Amino acid sequence: MNIFQSLINEIDDKIPVIQKNFDNYQNEFFTKKPPEFFCLELNGEAGELANLEKKQWKGREINTEDFADEAADVFIALFNYCNSRNINLADALTKKLQKIEDIRLSRKQEGLDY
Numbered sequence: 001m002n003i004f005q006s007l008i009n010e011i012d013d014k015i016p017v018i019q020k021n022f023d024n025y026q027n028e029f030f031t032k033k034p035p036e037f038f039c040l041e042l043n044g045e046a047g048e049l050a051n052l053e054k055k056q057w058k059g060r061e062i063n064t065e066d067f068a069d070e071a072a073d074v075f076i077a078l079f080n081y082c083n084s085r086n087i088n089l090a091d092a093l094t095k096k097l098q099k100i101e102d103i104r105l106s107r108k109q110e111g112l113d114y
């Protein structure tokens, strides 16, 4: 099995379980919110991560744990967004990755990088 197929298989196996558990946790312990809220939250968290990268790029010392903390916020917000919008993240990921892989292979045949 090649690396790409292995990745797809792992996504199909694990992401639905993780997504369902995020949904259960959110529904059990947090107030229900619409997808618009989670979309704003996701972009806010991505902005916080980007801001840390900007600060480091400008020369400030940023703790690695701060990047990890914001990356975790992005991950959590993405799962909450997908659940509130009824997006099957595993399906979406595998479809998108297949498109990317098809383009990569096509470009490779032409001797080009992706």
Ligand SMILES: [Mg+2]
Binding pocket: 045, 048, 069, 070, 073
């Ligand atoms: Mg944050």
